[in-house]
Amino acid sequence: MADGAAPVLDVRDLKTVFKTRAGSVHAVNSVSFSLKPGELLGVVGESGSGKSVTMMSLIGLIPSPPAQVTGDGVNFGGIDLLKASDDELRSIRGARIGFVFQDPMTSLNPVFTVGYQIMEPLRKHMGMDKRAARKRAVELLELVGIPDAERRLKDFPHQFSGGMRQRVMIAIALACDPEVLIADEPTTALDVTIQAQILELMHELREKLGMAVIWITHDLGVIAGIADRVLVMYGGQIVEHAPVRELFKHPRHPYTRALLKTVPSVRGEREERLEVIEGQPPILRAEPSSCSFAPRCPFAFEHCLRENPPRFDIGAGHDAACFYDFETGAPRSSATAMAKEEAQLDAG
């Protein structure tokens, strides 16, 4: 967090545990990150890695019980979201923090017109009257590239195609000029040509509006094209964090390295055989006491099974939670590791 500007969102040591009759699931384990104004933070990981649950926990969208969300604080413009009351959270969600969910069909209400759904946050949060809200709704639909916006306000979600529905979702999320937009796999349900349209739209909107974005995806290709910084999640933890180019050029966690190799590309050299990551992702029954990637990791050694690696700072805004040092090609010595970690904590 070297460069000046204060973060708009600062998450410290967030943990989410689901308590069920069949036992507890530790979905998010000590996640810390911050979001700077105007940047796009990509979050990658496979299903079950905790990327969605993290974002939904910090804004209070996970029902509790069964979930228990704890942490050292989620600072959003001076407010600790973990301590905020339901009313406070409600006034923040949709107004200062916007959401776009994966499936545009299930996240729009099928019995209300699209116009009504865009105008709802405007009237609730901004106190606009019907006419002003309507005018703004037309502007918003035009902003996200829906032709014939005025007339389309009266249409219901089922009258829109998938890509158009996702544009409507983005329009709703942007309605109140949020400081932060959280987009949870917004293009996963869409076809590639439509995905390309939405990504292009996102580029334009960021230039025009300058909000900070958290973009959750499992697609490394999307991340490469759109993100400024990237968090890689595995087993409910952040295993690597770096600026996008640094991450793709010098991946320092074995999981990131394997993930980058396992994805084929339509351009460049074609691999004769795909590299695989053997084994299965972990099921998180308890708080990790060892590295959660160790059973699938080709570099794992004895220490990895004894202790859960902290995130080691390796400079240039890059950190990785791994005891193995790819720069020296040998395990990190634990002593220097701990010292480094303490120094990092002191600096922070």
Add this chain to the structure above:
Amino acid sequence: MLDDTKSNKVLVEVKDLKMHFPIHAGIFKKRVGEVKAVDGISFDIYEGETLGLVGESGCGKSTAGRAILRLYDITEGSVKIDGVEIGDTPQPNLRKMRPTMQMVFQDPQASLNPRMSVAAIIGEPLNEHSDMSKAEKREKVLSLMDQVGLNRDFANRYPHEFSGGQRQRIGIARALALNPKFIVCDEPIAALDVSIQAQVVNLLEDLQEEFGLTYLFISHDLSMVRHIADRVAVMYLGRVVELASRETLFSDPKHPYTQALLSAVPEPDPWLEEKVDRILLEGDVPSPSNPPKGCNFCTRCPQVMEICKTEEPPTVEIAPGHIAACHLYS
């Protein structure tokens, strides 16, 4: 095609295949129109090769896959598998043909009966089509489990006890049970995580090598198709717009739709990503119940001409083995 091991024998021959679904409306359920899901496709699949069939959702690729196996009663056209015409064979006679042609489905959760054990699922085709004894069947099931990398000890478990990737292996073992020649893989990896996708693709490749299988690999994931397929057919709105060998299609696509589709695939490399020349298509895919006049792609094509809006483009061979349906080349 490319390796010496692959013969030039045509195993599957599809000609002018059409699959139209009627639309009924009103109280008398009058037929008011039809969804032209597959509207005249033709291609050959050579023995031992993998033909990739790509396209966006709704383009008819899955319908084509099912129609080729006659899981539907097709509207028109002919399908020849291993020299036998099955396009107009009545369903009861088809039953004897089933062992040669099998299918792996997209959703391993939905395509496995939750109340049957793994051994029962994999063994079911053997009950239907073979007269093996119980012990022989058991032995065959266990050896199939070995082949797809499932632990023999799990034979009596139920599908919900497995992860997505393992369930897909069960589906593959079931398809292999009758020693088929031809397998239609309908989006076999779409429901899986990236790290698991590679495992399943490698398994499919190994099995192909071992048993000389022929695949029709249906997918919307162009990068995976580039990996696994020998030749690739691109579908748009019920028609094949371009078909070429993998190398040609990905390095030198001719049809404007293929070009746009390839350029839209995100690149997992920020440096390459910057250099990609994106062709952004306007709008959405038209409805297959009311396709545009002339070329199906004319509503979104960046190189559209007058003729495209009135006349359907013929399919022409622009280079040996490279066909495209576009007025730019006719």
